[in-house]
Amino acid sequence: MFRNFKMVSNVIFGRGCFTQLDDILKKQRHHSKSWVVFVVDDVFQGKILERRLPFHAKDMLLWVNVKDEPKTSYVDELTLKVHHFARTLPSAIVGIGGGSTMDLAKALSLMLTNPGFSHDYQGWDLIKNPSVYHIAVPTLSGTGAEVSRTTVLTGPEKKLGINSDHTVFDQVVLDPELIRDVPPIQRFYTGMDCYIHCIESLQGTYINEFSRSYGEKALTLCREVFLNHGAKQECKNIAADGDSSGETGDLSERDGRVADTDRIFSNEDDKLMMASFFGGMSIAYSQVGACHALSYGLSYILGTHHGIGCCIAFDALEEFYPEGVKEFREMMRIHKIELPRDVTKGMSKENMDKMILVALGLEPLWENCLGKGWKKIMTKKKMKSLFKMM
Amino acid sequence: MFRNFKMVSNVIFGRGCFTQLDDILKKQRHHSKSWVVFVVDDVFQGKILERRLPFHAKDMLLWVNVKDEPKTSYVDELTLKVHHFARTLPSAIVGIGGGSTMDLAKALSLMLTNPGFSHDYQGWDLIKNPSVYHIAVPTLSGTGAEVSRTTVLTGPEKKLGINSDHTVFDQVVLDPELIRDVPPIQRFYTGMDCYIHCIESLQGTYINEFSRSYGEKALTLCREVFLNHGAKQECKNIAADGDSSGETGDLSERDGRVADTDRIFSNEDDKLMMASFFGGMSIAYSQVGACHALSYGLSYILGTHHGIGCCIAFDALEEFYPEGVKEFREMMRIHKIELPRDVTKGMSKENMDKMILVALGLEPLWENCLGKGWKKIMTKKKMKSLFKMM
Numbered sequence: 001m002f003r004n005f006k007m008v009s010n011v012i013f014g015r016g017c018f019t020q021l022d023d024i025l026k027k028q029r030h031h032s033k034s035w036v037v038f039v040v041d042d043v044f045q046g047k048i049l050e051r052r053l054p055f056h057a058k059d060m061l062l063w064v065n066v067k068d069e070p071k072t073s074y075v076d077e078l079t080l081k082v083h084h085f086a087r088t089l090p091s092a093i094v095g096i097g098g099g100s101t102m103d104l105a106k107a108l109s110l111m112l113t114n115p116g117f118s119h120d121y122q123g124w125d126l127i128k129n130p131s132v133y134h135i136a137v138p139t140l141s142g143t144g145a146e147v148s149r150t151t152v153l154t155g156p157e158k159k160l161g162i163n164s165d166h167t168v169f170d171q172v173v174l175d176p177e178l179i180r181d182v183p184p185i186q187r188f189y190t191g192m193d194c195y196i197h198c199i200e201s202l203q204g205t206y207i208n209e210f211s212r213s214y215g216e217k218a219l220t221l222c223r224e225v226f227l228n229h230g231a232k233q234e235c236k237n238i239a240a241d242g243d244s245s246g247e248t249g250d251l252s253e254r255d256g257r258v259a260d261t262d263r264i265f266s267n268e269d270d271k272l273m274m275a276s277f278f279g280g281m282s283i284a285y286s287q288v289g290a291c292h293a294l295s296y297g298l299s300y301i302l303g304t305h306h307g308i309g310c311c312i313a314f315d316a317l318e319e320f321y322p323e324g325v326k327e328f329r330e331m332m333r334i335h336k337i338e339l340p341r342d343v344t345k346g347m348s349k350e351n352m353d354k355m356i357l358v359a360l361g362l363e364p365l366w367e368n369c370l371g372k373g374w375k376k377i378m379t380k381k382k383m384k385s386l387f388k389m390m
Numbered sequence: 391m392f393r394n395f396k397m398v399s400n401v402i403f404g405r406g407c408f409t410q411l412d413d414i415l416k417k418q419r420h421h422s423k424s425w426v427v428f429v430v431d432d433v434f435q436g437k438i439l440e441r442r443l444p445f446h447a448k449d450m451l452l453w454v455n456v457k458d459e460p461k462t463s464y465v466d467e468l469t470l471k472v473h474h475f476a477r478t479l480p481s482a483i484v485g486i487g488g489g490s491t492m493d494l495a496k497a498l499s500l501m502l503t504n505p506g507f508s509h510d511y512q513g514w515d516l517i518k519n520p521s522v523y524h525i526a527v528p529t530l531s532g533t534g535a536e537v538s539r540t541t542v543l544t545g546p547e548k549k550l551g552i553n554s555d556h557t558v559f560d561q562v563v564l565d566p567e568l569i570r571d572v573p574p575i576q577r578f579y580t581g582m583d584c585y586i587h588c589i590e591s592l593q594g595t596y597i598n599e600f601s602r603s604y605g606e607k608a609l610t611l612c613r614e615v616f617l618n619h620g621a622k623q624e625c626k627n628i629a630a631d632g633d634s635s636g637e638t639g640d641l642s643e644r645d646g647r648v649a650d651t652d653r654i655f656s657n658e659d660d661k662l663m664m665a666s667f668f669g670g671m672s673i674a675y676s677q678v679g680a681c682h683a684l685s686y687g688l689s690y691i692l693g694t695h696h697g698i699g700c701c702i703a704f705d706a707l708e709e710f711y712p713e714g715v716k717e718f719r720e721m722m723r724i725h726k727i728e729l730p731r732d733v734t735k736g737m738s739k740e741n742m743d744k745m746i747l748v749a750l751g752l753e754p755l756w757e758n759c760l761g762k763g764w765k766k767i768m769t770k771k772k773m774k775s776l777f778k779m780m
Contacts, residue, residue, distance in 0.1 A: 002407040002410065004401075005401050014675070210401075210403040213611065213664040274603040278603060
């Protein structure tokens with residue numbers, strides 16, 4: 001049996017296409033009482049993006065805090081808030097932010113139409129009812145959350161996604177201008193999430209040509225972005241010299257067409273956004289591997305954010321991904337990244353054991369990485385030694 | 391304004407996944423009277439594929455002949471046949487074949503729910519009502535018809551697609567085993583359709599990073615398939631030596647996962663199928679160019695099939711696509727392809743004029759190829775000299 005992969009229904013890509021969000025939502029506002037929930041990362045409070053939201057009188061603005069990775073309890077709290085806001089269901093949920101915000105928007109759209117608590121649905125295909133129509137507007141690229149069929153949540157017992165076809169976004173708005181001002185360190189860690197899951201997927205045992213085609217191209221794009229230090233700045237300089245309207249996306253024309261001059265802006269932001277999209281698509285018939293499994297352990301016990309957690313874990317996995325780790329270290333060197341060290345130092349035995357349990361629980365990831373006999377290779381002792389290296 | 395690109399809702403990819411078609415259709419058979427129309431290329435009459443169709447008692451089997459390219463009159467004839475077959479609408483249309491058959495299935499699914507004649511809808515976004523749910527099962531790869539939002543038809547006045555979001559398939563079944571036995575010449579010409587539209591799209595003025603990512607990977611895959619003569623045979627030999635169950639797709643396992651040994655089968659058929667899919671996706675924010683425009687002229691007047699028409703036209707376009715044409719000729723050399731020559735020799739003035747008119751009418755293709763000033767470059771005289779070279 002092959003998975004029948006559910007794709008995002010509509011994708012819009014282009015510099016400045018965020019301005020078309022109002023038109024897109026218009027089609028969901030079927031009557032005068034229709035309303036929309038904007039789920040927005042609270043780092044944008046008071047920023048330009050807040051003023052650009054296509055907010056209508058009856059809409060709800062839900063600022064979310066993603067300093068910690070999304071918890072099931074937080075999803076339940078948000079769901080309750082939306083239920084209290086109005087007596088009808090919203091016509092659309094719009095998630096604007098990085099992977100965590102997009103995951104919250106997905107989870108909210110599912111929990112508004114499915115009874116009980118979100119932790120009841122952590123797992124595979126447990127969702128019964130279709131979700132509320134939901135849109136992703138990534139402001140950070142790398143996680144692939146914009147195309148994946150999961151929403152990763154930390155529950156009372158585990159960090160595990162709500163995996164279902166209903167989780168998939170109905171619409172994705174890919175505007176590379178929105179990721180322009182991401183702080184370089186965050187950009188690096190989130191980009192590495194994409195780089196690492198491509199390495200894991202391409203080197204895994206589950207891969208087929210569908211996932212390989214997406215994964216290889218995502219990897220190429222990551223290399224163009226992260227091994228090519230300085231290119232972004234050069235592009236910006238050309239833009240500034242050439243045409244001042246360039247950076248506001250005014251060059252766009254009808255029907256997805258872009259003017260000749262727009263070519264100079266086809267820079268790293270565009271590539272990184274496509275890398276994230278392709279990286280997410282490559283998981284369709286594949287799986288992540290050892291690094292993601294270990295990073296889930298780190299996140300669960302230490303609350304480490306996903307991107308940085310992946311980097312910390314990957315740096316300890318030279319034995320399993322020798323070429324990938326070598327290239328990753330070169331990227332760190334170019335971008336002057338100093339990884340946190342000794343993050344598991346002084347950890348209690350209980351926490352270490354729990355961390356190992358969480359990581360070992362992700363069986364498909366280990367099988368993808370090491371094949372069917374993975375349990376003989378990835379023993380508790382072996383895993384402990386890996387965690388000790390981090 | 392950027393195009394809001396409608397994607398195929400579901401994709402299943404894998405060797406042998408055709409056997410899952412019955413399960414997929416089950417979800418559309420909502421009640422005991424539900425029925426399905428199988429639109430199948432008549433080259434499969436009496437072949438194994440006919441016996442493998444998941445045909446239920448109330449279903450309709452519609453053999454279609456695509457020796458000539460699809461005409462609007464043929465679509466209208468098929469639509470009438472389906473209306474006469476039962477008093478209700480079918481629950482699904484399944485198109486099984488190459489680009490022409492898939493286009494007929496798309497057009498049929500649209501015309502069952504939209505009044506009038508199919509030639510009324512040749513153009514952009516003229517379709518008003520949602521189509522019948524429709525599935526593509528390609529048995530030939532290269533056209534990208536499995537993901538495009540058009541169905542190319544020859545009408546009384548023009549060769550032009552019915553372009554609409556409703557045209558897009560709801561489901562695509564990508565089983566590389568189904569293209570294994572395509573005759574080499576047909577495989578080449580159809581594959582070149584993909585290669586050529588990637589060259590046209592990547593070298594065009596409309597391109598953006600979304601289309602570039604898809605187009606570049608499609609091009610890479612085409613090169614792996616067509617510049618690598620002999621690889622397919624090698625793979626088949628390994629398969630025959632290794633595990634006899636290999637070629638029947640029995641190696642597939644649960645959930646899209648494939649066994650380690652399946653890797654050796656990740657051969658040219660898989661790559662070609664993905665090249666076609668990616669090539670089709672690359673058109674999202676791009677357009678084909680001079681070659682497709684000229685080939686439409688050839689098809690309209692001479693009835694030349696699309697793939698071979700593209701090859702004949704491309705070979706005359708060294709001036710516009712120097713590197714692409716050079717590589718294309720190398721592919722022809724490797725695959726021992728002899729192009730038909732002098733196809734426009736002795737053509738009447740009327741036909742030549744009409745052919746030029748049809749080709750010049752495809753304005754977006756010329757603008758993509760030559761920029762806004764294209765009319766100054768591609769004069770009637772210039773075009774005539776190009777047609778004379780073919």
